[in-house]
Amino acid sequence: MNVTTVFKKTVLMLMLLIVSTVIYAHGERNQEPFLRMKTLQWYDVKWSVKNEATIKVNDELILEGKVHFFSRWPQVINKPDTIFLANATPGPVFIREESYMNEVPMIQSTGVEVGEVYDFRVKLKARIPGRHHVHPMINVESAGGLVGPGIWVNVEGDADDFVYSVETRTGQTIENLGTYATGNVYKWHAIWAAIAAFWLIWWIRRPLLIQRYLLVKDGQWGKLITLTDKKMGATLMVVIIGLLIYANSITREAYEYTIPLQGGRAVVDVVPNSDKGLITVKNKRAEYYLPGRTVTIDAEITNNHNLPIRIGEFTSANLRFINKALPYAVAGLDEGYPEELVAGASLGIDDDTSIMPGETKRVLIDATDVAWEIERLSSLLNDPDSSYGGLLFFYDSNGKRIIKEVYGQILPTFKK
């Protein structure tokens, strides 16, 4: 390869680097707004410890809440026909002991229906010391991970003290899954690595490139592989197969009762929504007022319930806008909920009086907070599909909460 060719390749590579955009690296903020607003809406999320709490290695942490699969699922990503409930943390700093959706164990993947709500519960155990952000997460096949709200957790202690003990169905106790049978793993890796190294050395120990090139040039292909090479290859094949049979038999003897790794899918039944049809919400118009960092939703709301209702909260992409004039809504905000995910100002509603049974009212809802910019959600205005999605929480006069989706096109504006 001459200097000019190397130079050209370098130029090409540098050109690609220059015209590429800045690589984002800030977790969920890097996901497109439509992914965060029109896929999963997480709510009632609770952690068994407070935000910024300190726990020790081996302590448990439980995340639970509800996740709503938005009915206007984006067309550009796969439907949630195959999903997996997990947790988003910076690597395996926690291990996941248990996970459930609607009380069904989520060891395997499952499928869900859009427009429905599912309870989730994830039990973690602290493994690596440090300050970690802990979120629930659902992986959607071919779409990636969709992350819920997170809190900071400080883990103290020594990673070497981590122990994950389990009892098998045959009554055997494994003291620590983290180190169980690792000696065996190292042994077999060493054996196979030694065989691989031997085979590699067998070939590279003799002159490799120039002499073999000359043989090929002279048309003496047959001399590339000698009779000894063939004998060695055959011997190695016999040894490897023999080793496999031996390894299989000693493994069966050591671990008499095993089941295959499960490849099936869990089935989660949908819990019927008894509130369906109680309220109808139609988005008439939505705008993003750029200078004010405000999403304004012009919505027509019909109360089909037998009690008056009021708007309590608007939530989208893990951001919560609470109507602070409604006590039921304020009570729905848990103490210690991550501050950066709750708008400081109240949700603005031009007519906050109750919507009476049978009444249809058109209201303007203002969700104002700099979080629209910090979370990069305002970049949806630059998407080919510039639309938003979220949930409206209504409360009737008895404090019962009714949740409805709201979605529609959104346009930028400079007029308030």
Add this chain to the structure above:
Amino acid sequence: MKRQGRLSILLFALFFYAPSIYAHGGLTIDQDKCVFRVARTVVHFTAYQPEVSQEEELCKDIPAGNNTIFVVDFVGEKLRKKPIQLSVEQKTNNRYESYLSKVSQIYPSGTTNLNLPNLGSGEYRISLLFNGPDDASAHTEGYFYITVTASNKEDSMLGLFDKYSWLLILASIGFVAYLLSARLKS
């Protein structure tokens, strides 16, 4: 060598197009270049001239003579709980004097904006002042400096480059095609 010299010039020219120097570098609001710090917390500044450049975010260099909206975002949570005195000051005779100000108030939504119709050229600064005699960080100040220029952005070097950057892109694509075809031939 002559060819390598041309390549080097092209490469050097392409560095100016690197998107990282436009539109705040595509970074999140708390990390881009239009931020300043007050009491160790981040404040972000944006200017809009909707009638001229719609949603384009302006920062330290703003064209004069247009209706302009200044937006100040208090990224740090701490700033949303304190009363803040926000002013726009213009430099006159080497001193900054008040041009427009807002009464001291708390901004729970973390953002506020000011309308400045027909903004004149000159040196300005955004001034933030914490109020509150009982506050340990009372009278903490922070500034963000802005230049408002009378010349049209398009006439500046950067503006011209921006206007004709499509030519550079076309030339780059043509050059890449040439390199690839030369390789195929060989």
